[in-house]
Amino acid sequence: MTDAIDINIPIRGDMLHWGRRPTYEMVEQIADGYPSDVSRWLIGAHTGTHVDAPSHFVPGAASVDQISLESVVGPTRVLDLRDVVEEITAEDLEAAGAAGAERVLFRTRNSTDALTRSEKSETWVGLGPTGAQWLVDHGVRFAGNDYMTIEAPANTEEWPTHVILCTAGVVILENADLAAVEPGDYLMVCQPVPFEGREAAPAPTVLLPLR
Template sequence: MTDVIDINIPIHGEMLHWGRKPTYEMVEQMVDGFASDVSRWLIGAHTGTHVDAPSHFVQGAATVDTIAIDNVVGPVRVLDLRHVVEEITAEDLEAAGADGAKRVLFRTRNSTDALTRPEKSETWVGLGPSGAQWLADRGVLFAGIDYMTMEAPAHTEKWPTHVILCTAGIVILENADLSSVEPGGYLMVCQPVPFVGREAAPAPTVLLPLPGVDA
């Protein structure tokens, strides 16, 4: 049986999060005499392993409930970018073998560093504008990274990478745990929660290392 690789990060009250962290309350509990446990969570749309839909930065663009299935399910190429210090460039993507891929995941040093910390790091690895434009020019459908934002640290005021990707209709996956994923081709199944009309949603994602998959 083929091993399924889970690249999701756990959701809990002390997790790494941009802004307000998740909270929950118990609505019913068996210890109080109820038949079952029932919890209610207060989380942001950008919690945990999640997708940014194009409407995150482009008015009128696709929302999470209207993303085409072809964007989020299909062959994906995991790129080894662990040597990059802070900003993934177009040259980095070419050197890592991204050409020809329609869906890409960036394995960086984040997976064993910034992603493992409960608070935002002072620095992390993100995709730079030149890398974003390189993907857009080649008709890429999906791009994911192992941190809570695709944006490189130097650009989190005007968010040019997000603007470029969203304008091109590229679905963004953030907070993917790629620490145990070897570079190469996989079959990806990413299923965003279909929040109607919204710009983002948690998106449980798994990879299947099936033989013969050409990402």
Template sequence: MPRIIDLSIPVHPEMLHWGRRPTYEMVEEITETSPSEVSRWLIGAHTGTHVDAPSHFVKGGTTVDSLPIDHTVGEARVLDLRHVEKEITADDLIAAGTEGARRVLFKTRNSTDALTRTEKSSTWVGLGPSGAQWLVDHGVVFAANDYMTMEAPDHTAEWPTHVILCNAGVVILENANLAETEPGDYYLVCQPVPFEGREAAPAPTLLLEFEGA
């Protein structure tokens, strides 16, 4: 049996969030006259571990319910980028051994720093536009980062990394917790909630590590 690593972060009202904080209400609670609990949540599509589909930045682009399954399921590589201070470049990707991978996940200092906080950090590690273009040029179809945005902090006015990846049909996974994951090759299973016609959705994500792999 493979070792299974869950990359998903818990969703709760005090969590790290972009925009509106998630909230919930109890519709039913277990009592002497009620046998079950039922909750109702109000969350953004970009809450927690989630996928950005191309339509996030491309008008008429592919939405989360139409993503190719072979983009989000298959062999994947976790890259050690913990030395990067702020922006992952093409040179960083080459040095980390990205060549030949179709699905990549960036393990950065975020997993043990910015991702563990309940409020947005002033800085974090993201993918720069040169890195995004390198991924596109080398046939990558899925890219994951361990923070609530793939974008590097200096580029959140124009969002060039998102624009490059989304225009090329690359699926983006954000808020992937890679703290307990070693760099190397795995089998990825990422299944976004199929919100029909929408640009993003929560996406429970697992990595399978096979013995001897």
């Protein structure tokens, strides 16, 4: 029996997505006389629960295969930000108890609202520039949220939060399902698929309660 909490969202054709929807084809099928089922998927690097590497917004920065294990594996704090309407600020992070954490996940209203839809929501909760700078100034190396972008809705023209975090080498996790996760401290194991030289990749992630 394990206490591990799976915070990944399933990949399927009708899921919430950027750009093209994921698609797959069956290359071989037992039903057609083959010894096994074999499928081929066409998905974007930012599909499902995924990591943005610093190179996503900073040319020459670390790509997803160059992210250190120390950034994606270790103690992680889940912050309760369900009262935030749209943009997480520095003040919100301080009030939620982010101080002292190296890795943080934001549990917002997204997990039971925007994340559950198959189409992009009109509004969602994201991290604002003041919040992003607070994380950098306090030595946070990993930040994740429960929607397909960590950026707040009002900032998706210039993407300041991504620029601030990526410039500082902070790894970003997006599309984490935190609906069943209580705020508190956990051991996180996040393993991005090591697409060589690329800016992002699916990243299966689990949390283990710290005892």
